[in-house]
Amino acid sequence: MMKKILMMAILCLVFTTSGFAQFKRTAFNHVGLNAGVGTEGISIGVAAPISNFVELxxxxxxxxKMLKISEQMNIEADxxxxxxxxxxRIPDSxxxxxxxxxRTAFHAKANIYPFGGNSKFFVAAGFAMGGAKLAKLSGHSDDLAQFISRYPEYSDEILNHVGAELSDYNIKFDKNGDINADLRCNSFRPYLGLGFGRVVPKNRLGFRWEIGCQYMGKLKIYQNGEKVDVRKALNDSMGEDGGDIADIVDKIQFYPVLKLQIVGRIL
Structure with a gap:
């Protein structure tokens, strides 16, 4: 009887340890899905391990699009x-x-776990691509559009005297009475970060967090499809203060990333 009990105990121990040993991370032997929220917006992704040290x-x-702000501006047309x-007189309603x-962007990263095994601390390196327009500004003036259509031969002269006042900066209209301006960064943005949690968890579900930054390059402003010399435009509208603001804009070259994720393993 004791021999049978001992044999059953040994078999249980073997099956238990082999069950733990079965979960290994080798190249693409598991597949994980994740969903998160953070400063990049809502994220959806897929992941796979290369080893206990690297997951892709x-x-x-x-x-x-719900992240939208509506405002009423005055037309500067004195x-x-x-x-x-x-x-x-040019209308100034x-x-x-x-x-x-x-915006929408694609990302790809390698998550490196320096302690291997099932450790959860990681360093991430990769890139984001797309979503170059950080902000888009749009508007329309019926009064101005009608005025330009009434005097089309004077359209250039009219537009030289007209702008929408944004703080101390005037945004130009086009010949249709539209405002189209956007703030752009590089389409390809290298990324570095760190965090805690496996992107392909040992259990079916898990959580992880990550902080890091993307290198955006110099920010650029476009109006009606044409690049604007930010420093000149700010100096023209704001004087010496414009140069100080332009210096700050030039230094903003990194986009902060904070992300919280639910991760799951389907294989």
């Missing part, structure tokens, strides 16, 4: 045009403007 991850980050010897921060 790829996915999409989406900042939804000027007139001369039409057939008569002075005609308010204009509704929307600031849209939505």
């Amino acid at each position: 991850e790829a996915g999409v980050d989406i900042l939804p 000027a007139s045009i001369i039409v057939q010897g008569q002075s005609v 308010p204009v509704d403007v929307d600031a849209d921060f939505s």
